[in-house]
Amino acid sequence: xxxxxxxxxxMAAVRRHGGRQHKLDDxxxxxxxxxxxxxxWSPEQIAGRLKRIxxxxxxxxxxxxRALYQKPLKGERLWEFLRRGHKKRERWFDRRARRSARxxxxxxxSLSERPDEATIRSKVxxxxxxxxxxxxxxxxxxxxxxxxxxxxxxxDKLTTKESREKMDALMGRMSxxxxxxxxxxxxxxxxxxxxxRRLYDLRMLTYFCAAYHSWEKGTVENTIGLVxxxxxxxxxxxxxxxxELMTISQAINDRPRKRLGYMTPNEVLLxxxxxxxxx
Numbered sequence: 001x002x003x004x005x006x007x008x009x010x011m012a013a014v015r016r017h018g019g020r021q022h023k024l025d026d027x028x029x030x031x032x033x034x035x036x037x038x039x040x041w042s043p044e045q046i047a048g049r050l051k052r053i054x055x056x057x058x059x060x061x062x063x064x065x066r067a068l069y070q071k072p073l074k075g076e077r078l079w080e081f082l083r084r085g086h087k088k089r090e091r092w093f094d095r096r097a098r099r100s101a102r103x104x105x106x107x108x109x110s111l112s113e114r115p116d117e118a119t120i121r122s123k124v125x126x127x128x129x130x131x132x133x134x135x136x137x138x139x140x141x142x143x144x145x146x147x148x149x150x151x152x153x154x155x156d157k158l159t160t161k162e163s164r165e166k167m168d169a170l171m172g173r174m175s176x177x178x179x180x181x182x183x184x185x186x187x188x189x190x191x192x193x194x195x196x197r198r199l200y201d202l203r204m205l206t207y208f209c210a211a212y213h214s215w216e217k218g219t220v221e222n223t224i225g226l227v228x229x230x231x232x233x234x235x236x237x238x239x240x241x242x243x244e245l246m247t248i249s250q251a252i253n254d255r256p257r258k259r260l261g262y263m264t265p266n267e268v269l270l271x272x273x274x275x276x277x278x279x
Contacts, residue, residue: 023057024063032050034076042061047059047063048061104194105196105208106197108189108208115183121148121149123272125180125183126147126148126184127148127184128148128219129186130143130217138236144223145170145173148219149268151219151257153277154249156173156242162192163193167196171201171202182204184207185206187206188217253277
């Protein structure tokens with residue numbers, strides 16, 4: 001009766017050698033998770049669905065992630081079914097460090113405050129920008145800036161992802177754009193956008209997507225897909241010249257678009273603003 005340190009030590013030894021039990025050791029539950037992953041479900045969706053249908057066994061999405069990256073499931077390469085398909089899982093504190101880094105961008109204004117004419121694409125002059133990366137061994141990237149309504153694109157070669165270089169290129173570009181065609185700029189939360197307030201000097205307003213909501217700047221995301229036709233993912237961008245980027249952007253800006261009634265981006269800009277991108 002009562003607590004005995006000797007008995008407690010013996011019981012701990014038994015439990016330690018018995019091995020830790022995991023929820024996904026249950027073959028039925030494991031089969032359910034694997035089947036749903038194959039259907040494109042995320043671990044969070046799987047965990048939420050189990051709770052929704054009142055399953056007697058519930059999961060945390062972290063349990064699913066850990067299982068996919070540990071034996072024996074890791075050998076099945078189930079991580080390939082995840083959205084990003086990373087072979088190695090990023091450490092938690094690395095993710096936390098990046099999330100906190102995003103908070104260092106001062107003066108961010110939420111996308112929800114952006115003018116309605118930008119959201120519904122009723123007028124030209126509302127831009128989105130992002131970086132397109134190439135071969136990971138090099139640091140060279142391409143700054144992609146696209147108008148939301150016309151889809152017109154401007155490309156700039158950068159040797160780093162530093163905020164100063166990104167904003168220098170953006171300021172140089174937008175300073176050559178007529179005042180009535182430079183109204184707002186939408187960014188993601190990357191630190192290369194930390195100096196976004198420099199655009200205030202050009203009387204442009206800046207807005208930021210929510211974290212991990214890349215679809216909120218879908219125009220530039222889709223435009224990057226068009227640029228990938230010329231510069232496939234994994235290309236070595238260090239050998240790409242600014243003149244080549246101008247040639248690519250000109251080809252895209254002079255290509256008819258279905259959503260524009262088969263007008264070209266430059267034709268839309270010229271019709272609505274009396275200006276188009278020539279270089």
